[in-house]
Amino acid sequence: MAEAIASGGSKxxxxxxxxxxVLGLLLATYTFNFIDRTIIATIGQAIKVDLKLTDTQxxxxxxxxFALLYTLLGIPIAxxxxxxxxxxxxxxxxxxxxxFTALCGSAASFAQxxxxxxxxxxxxxxxxxxxxxxxxxxxxxKQRATALSIYSFGIPLGTMFGAVxxxxxxxxxxxxxxxxxxxxxxxxxxxxxxxVVKEPPRGHSEMKESPLEAEDVVVEPPKPAFSMAxxxxxxxxxxxxxxxxxxxLHMVLGVTIASFGSYGSGAFVPSYFVRAFGLDLAQVGLxxxxxxxxxxxxxxxxxxxxxxxxxxxxAKWYALTPAIGLTICTPIYILAYLQTNWQATxxxxxxxxxxxxxxxxxxxxxxxxxVDPRRRATAxxxxxxxxxxxxxxxxxxxxxxxxxxxxxYNFNTPNAGGLISSLVGSFGLxxSAASFAxxxxxxxxxxxxxxxxxxxCRTTLAHSSQQGIIVSLCFYAWAGLHYALAAxxxxxxxxxxxxxxx
Numbered sequence: 001m002a003e004a005i006a007s008g009g010s011k012x013x014x015x016x017x018x019x020x021x022v023l024g025l026l027l028a029t030y031t032f033n034f035i036d037r038t039i040i041a042t043i044g045q046a047i048k049v050d051l052k053l054t055d056t057q058x059x060x061x062x063x064x065x066f067a068l069l070y071t072l073l074g075i076p077i078a079x080x081x082x083x084x085x086x087x088x089x090x091x092x093x094x095x096x097x098x099x100f101t102a103l104c105g106s107a108a109s110f111a112q113x114x115x116x117x118x119x120x121x122x123x124x125x126x127x128x129x130x131x132x133x134x135x136x137x138x139x140x141x142k143q144r145a146t147a148l149s150i151y152s153f154g155i156p157l158g159t160m161f162g163a164v165x166x167x168x169x170x171x172x173x174x175x176x177x178x179x180x181x182x183x184x185x186x187x188x189x190x191x192x193x194x195x196v197v198k199e200p201p202r203g204h205s206e207m208k209e210s211p212l213e214a215e216d217v218v219v220e221p222p223k224p225a226f227s228m229a230x231x232x233x234x235x236x237x238x239x240x241x242x243x244x245x246x247x248x249l250h251m252v253l254g255v256t257i258a259s260f261g262s263y264g265s266g267a268f269v270p271s272y273f274v275r276a277f278g279l280d281l282a283q284v285g286l287x288x289x290x291x292x293x294x295x296x297x298x299x300x301x302x303x304x305x306x307x308x309x310x311x312x313x314x315a316k317w318y319a320l321t322p323a324i325g326l327t328i329c330t331p332i333y334i335l336a337y338l339q340t341n342w343q344a345t346x347x348x349x350x351x352x353x354x355x356x357x358x359x360x361x362x363x364x365x366x367x368x369x370x371v372d373p374r375r376r377a378t379a380x381x382x383x384x385x386x387x388x389x390x391x392x393x394x395x396x397x398x399x400x401x402x403x404x405x406x407x408x409y410n411f412n413t414p415n416a417g418g419l420i421s422s423l424v425g426s427f428g429l430x431x432s433a434a435s436f437a438x439x440x441x442x443x444x445x446x447x448x449x450x451x452x453x454x455x456x457c458r459t460t461l462a463h464s465s466q467q468g469i470i471v472s473l474c475f476y477a478w479a480g481l482h483y484a485l486a487a488x489x490x491x492x493x494x495x496x497x498x499x500x501x502x
Contacts, residue, residue, distance in 0.1 A: 014200065019138050023147060025193050026131050027154050029094055032186045033127050034158025036101040036120055037066065038266070039166040039182055042285050043175040045271045049442045050175065051110055055268070055407075055465075059400025062267045065114045067393035070121035071385045078129035078381030079231055082374050086130035091194040097123025098186030105179035128384060133377035136368045137200040141498075142308060145318070145365030149304020152360045156300055156353075160293030163270065167285015203373030238378050241370050242386075247493045248370050250486035251319060254479045255363040256387045258326060261475030262356075264395030265333075268403065268465055275443070276462040277342040287346050295353025299325070303358030307365065315494035318366050319486035322359030326480035329356040333473045337466055356476065359483065366490075369497055395472070403461075403468035404437065411436040411460045419467050436460060 014022075040047070040062045048058055081089050100119030107113035131151060139147040162182060169178035243249050273284045303321060310317035329352035336348035364380075371379045406422055412434055413422075439445075440457035 014138060014198075022138060022197050023135065023150055025189075025197055026090075026135065026151055027157075028189055029090060029127060029193060030131065030151055030154025031158040031161065032094065032098065032189060033124055034155050035162035035165075035182050036097055036158075036186065037124060038062075038159050039101075039162040039178065040104075040117075041267045042163045042166040042270045042288070043170040043178050043281060044267070045274045046170050046175040046281060047113070048271070049444065051113070052442045053110060054437055055271075055400035055403045055443075056397065057110055057400075058271075059267060059396035059398070061110075061113060061117050063263065063396030063400075064393040065117045066121040066124075067388045068121065069118050070125045071389040071393065073122060073125040074129060074381040074384050074388075075235065075378070077126045078377040079234070081126075081130040081133060081377040082234075085199050086134050086377070087194060087197045087199050089126050089130045090134075090197075091190045093123050093126025094186050094190035094193065095123070096126075097121075098183050098190070099123075101183030101186070102180045104183070105176035107176075129377040129381040132364060132368060132380040134197075134200065136376050137202060137204045137373065141369050142312070144368055145308045145311070145361045146304045148364040148368070149301050149361030152300050152304070152364065153297060155360070156292050156296035156357070159266075159296065160289040163285040163289030163292065165285070167270070167281045167283070167289070171280050171282035171285075234375060235378060235382065238371055238375050238382055242367070242379065242382060245370065245493055246488065247319065247486045247490040248366060250482045251363050251366050252383060252386065254319075254322060254326075254482035254486060255359060255383075256391050256479075257475050257482065258322075258356075258359055258479035259387055259391035260395040260398075261472045261479070262395070263392050264399035264472035264475075265469045267396035268399055268469055272337075272462070272465045272469060273342060273345075275458070275465050279342060287342070291346060291349045292353065295350050296357045299354045299357030300360055302354065304361030304365070306358065307362040314491060316487040316490045318362040318494075319483050319490050321362055323480045323483035323487065325355040325358035326476045326483065329353070330473060330477040330480070333476070334470055337470055337473070359479070366494075369494065399468050399472045402471060403464045406467050407436045407443075407460050407464035410464050411439070411456065414456065414460070419470060422467055 040058075044058045044062065047053065047061075048055070053061075077089065077093075097120045100116050100123060103119070104113060104116045107116055132148065135147050135151055136144060165182055166178045169181055241248060242252055270281075270284045270288050273279050273287060274281070279287070303325070307318045307321045310321065332348065332352040333356075336345050336352070339345040339348065367379050367383055368376055409422055436457075439453070440461070443457065443461045445454040445457045
């Protein structure tokens with residue numbers, strides 16, 4: 001557990017084994033965070049058919065209705081985390097979002113499911129800001145991107161487990177059972193986190209060596225006196241760093257735009273495999289889960305280790321690593337979704353995630369290294385407010401709306417041709433055109449419909465889903481440009497921060 005070095009008058013340190021345990025538990029927490037957040041993408045097709053939803057409504061459930069309170073509450077919770085016990089905040093939050101995930105299984109309408117998704121967002125708001133702050137106190141600046149990449153590994157792990165378990169449960173039982181089974185274990189994990197994880201001193205990993213009179217006694221940076229003026233001043237100070245420093249600004253823009261494309265396309269990839277290739281939910285969960293767990297997992301870890309390694313030579317590699325990765329992955333992703341069989345699509349999708357997800361850890365590392373210890377949870381919260389309100393809140397809704405929009409055009413113009421012609425033509429479609437949503441409720445023809453109509457509904461939805469996903473994937477190249485711009489001035493910025501922390 002926590003240990004102090006007895007000789008040499010050094011600052012107290014936590015053993016490597018204990019730090020690994022803490023990081024492992026935070027990783028598990030973030031894994032459950034993403035299981036509960038993203039499972040709706042895997043079982044969305046079943047919900048769509050059962051509750052007769054549009055893809056825009058699915059996008060709202062997976063995006064804006066989750067992200068709204070998730071982003072709004074993140075900042076006040078982060079300010080609380082700068083003063084209060086961060087471990088307690090994480091544990092309580094985990095209980096809340098796990099409970100609301102389980103409640104999603106009881107929803108009988110779109111409105112009820114939306115209300116429960118708001119609840120999931122409330123709970124998950126208390127996860128990453130205090131977790132990033134804790135990790136930064138356990139791990140020194142030159143190890144932070146690596147540690148944060150391990151924490152961020154919860155994204156592909158959670159996506160993978162949510163897809164595999166959610167798909168199988170929905171196929172074998174129902175989408176309602178899937179919500180309940182994946183939600184309840186988080187409550188047990190919350191108890192373990194509270195009992196095992198210790199609250200470290202603020203700025204612990206950057207404290208200078210000094211004699212100690214007793215083991216585990218450390219003088220923390222003083223807490224600022226509470227007042228609304230102080231709170232706004234602290235948030236403004238962090239905001240000026242995130243949006244007023246050129247390298248940090250473009251890192252923030254890069255992660256936001258890349259996440260917009262990722263959340264938008266990812267919300268409909270499982271449904272695309274059902275719609276285009278006729279696979280069942282268990283098969284889709286296994287395919288998308290294993291692909292995401294493998295390629296995105298490798299990319300997330302590589303991003304942290306590679307940027308910390310290359311960053312020792314030049315800090316600009318914290319920006320260039322994501323720039324190169326996002327530029328490479330874009331055409332590979334598009335190639336995958338142009339294939340005509342699921343085997344080829346799945347095989348190609350094993351590759352781009354390795355390059356795509358290198359952007360996460362370097363971005364989080366730069367943000368944490370750019371602010372003072374008692375502003376780190378706030379920095380993550382403000383970053384996530386901007387990122388998730390736009391990316392998570394808007395990405396799935398944009399892609400869902402685009403699929404609905406393209407479906408309306410493709411339904412009335414079955415031989416329209418390629419993506420560009422469909423995009424251009426869809427905005428000139430006359431108001432008198434037949435409604436795809438009314439003719440094909442839930443994306444399928446009503447029971448007893450003619451075979452031609454059933455086939456048209458099916459092919460229209462599949463083709464439109466493919467087109468909508470490809471458009472969303474193009475945001476990665478745009479994000480790569482911002483990361484390239486972030487490299488300009490990164491060396492100077494990081495040197496200034498090192499001097500400020502000295």
